[in-house]
Amino acid sequence: MSEAQDKPRMPIESGVPDPMPLMHPLMRKNYGKWAWHDRPRPGVLHHVAKSGDEIWTIKAGTQRQLDLHTIRGLCDIADQFADGHVRFTTRSNIEFMVIDQSRVDPLIEKLEGSGYPVGGTGNSVSMISHTQGWLHCDIPGTDASGVVKSLMDELYDEFKSEEMPNRVKITTSCCQINCGGQGDIAINIQHTKPPVINHDLVANVCERPAVVARCPVAAIRPALVNGKPSLEVDEKKCICCGACYPPCPPMQINDPEHSKLAIWVGGKHSSTRTKPTFHKLVVSGLPNNAPRWPEVAEVVKTILNAYKEDARYWERMSEWIDRIGWPRFFEMTNLPFTKHHIEDWRGGRNALNMSSHVHF
Ligand code: SF4
Ligand code: SF4
Numbered sequence: 001m002s003e004a005q006d007k008p009r010m011p012i013e014s015g016v017p018d019p020m021p022l023m024h025p026l027m028r029k030n031y032g033k034w035a036w037h038d039r040p041r042p043g044v045l046h047h048v049a050k051s052g053d054e055i056w057t058i059k060a061g062t063q064r065q066l067d068l069h070t071i072r073g074l075c076d077i078a079d080q081f082a083d084g085h086v087r088f089t090t091r092s093n094i095e096f097m098v099i100d101q102s103r104v105d106p107l108i109e110k111l112e113g114s115g116y117p118v119g120g121t122g123n124s125v126s127m128i129s130h131t132q133g134w135l136h137c138d139i140p141g142t143d144a145s146g147v148v149k150s151l152m153d154e155l156y157d158e159f160k161s162e163e164m165p166n167r168v169k170i171t172t173s174c175c176q177i178n179c180g181g182q183g184d185i186a187i188n189i190q191h192t193k194p195p196v197i198n199h200d201l202v203a204n205v206c207e208r209p210a211v212v213a214r215c216p217v218a219a220i221r222p223a224l225v226n227g228k229p230s231l232e233v234d235e236k237k238c239i240c241c242g243a244c245y246p247p248c249p250p251m252q253i254n255d256p257e258h259s260k261l262a263i264w265v266g267g268k269h270s271s272t273r274t275k276p277t278f279h280k281l282v283v284s285g286l287p288n289n290a291p292r293w294p295e296v297a298e299v300v301k302t303i304l305n306a307y308k309e310d311a312r313y314w315e316r317m318s319e320w321i322d323r324i325g326w327p328r329f330f331e332m333t334n335l336p337f338t339k340h341h342i343e344d345w346r347g348g349r350n351a352l353n354m355s356s357h358v359h360f
Contacts, residue, residue, distance in 0.1 A: 074086065117160050126159070126167060130148050133174045142259070176242055188264060199228065259288050265317055
């Protein structure tokens with residue numbers, strides 16, 4: 001046996017990388033030793049360490065999907081104003097770190113002049129987070145990532161100011177699996193018809209047991225169609241979730257007319273003050289009108305205006321709705337309340353012990 005074969009085969013660690021080597025040297029030096037911080041203006045964070053060291057972080061919005069030339073341009077700005085120190089947030093905001101206060105204003109001027117709004121801190125509407133969409137995923141029903149820029153165009157002033165009662169986190173999601181998580185306002189695709197099966201392709205393309213197993217309500221069965229092995233869907237059971245499309249593309253569920261958008265409100269991941277919450281459906285059936293989604297933008301702005309006007313300082317969307325109640329929420333936003341807002345699927349109580357629907 002060779003020496004190499006004698007050695008145990010160790011697993012390759014592929015978790016979160018060590019942040020230290022890439023961290024700004026001043027932040028590394030003062031790691032865990034910060035005294036206080038404040039926000040001198042929207043888009044700027046100022047941290048002071050116990051040692052007296054100071055650092056300013058300037059946050060700017062981007063167009064979300066970044067091409068190479070844009071990234072190079074942003075890196076040039078970082079080289080010029082921030083000694084090359086830059087990082088991206090999970091919502092694709094870009095942050096420049098500077099240790100010389102006199103560089104803050106020229107950097108802001110450069111960013112704004114180059115088309116990158118400075119903001120997104122404190123009680124602002126932060127950049128919309130999105131699921132991967134057509135960039136990486138194989139099942140999206142809409143371009144969740146592409147429309148983020150269009151929607152943020154509508155909310156530009158709210159990004160640059162801190163005038164909301166609390167932070168507002170908006171998410172977009174391109175299928176009902178919603179890998180994006182919870183948001184104060186969430187915009188999710190909603191298929192409204194069962195998949196249409198191309199029986200000529202199923203036998204060659206799909207692993208049928210995998211597709212049958214994928215359906216959460218056991219609506220798919222193997223079937224022989226025109227003498228060929230295929231699948232059939234019990235349309236009475238189907239909840240139009242779209243989960244069967246990835247393992248079996250001939251089960252097409254995306255449809256220009258029947259794939260709609262739904263708006264959900266009141267989700268949050270944080271456990272600050274109140275427990276994390278699931279967002280709840282408030283509007284359904286909006287057209288999937290990419291790239292600007294004007295009908296969605298209208299509803300989002302209506303909800304934001306009501307929240308801004310009525311919520312108490314530091315109330316997140318879910319906390320505001322908990323206080324005023326759902327009937328008042330629908331009154332204030334003038335959104336129609338329909339029978340589809342009420343949960344009538346009992347399976348959730350047994351299987352999931354939770355629900356994302358409005359309860360009365
Ligand atoms: S939301 Fe659905 S379609 Fe969009 S990236 Fe996530 S899993 Fe894929
Ligand atoms: S769309 Fe969802 S519920 Fe309907 S058949 Fe496919 S996996 Fe099942």
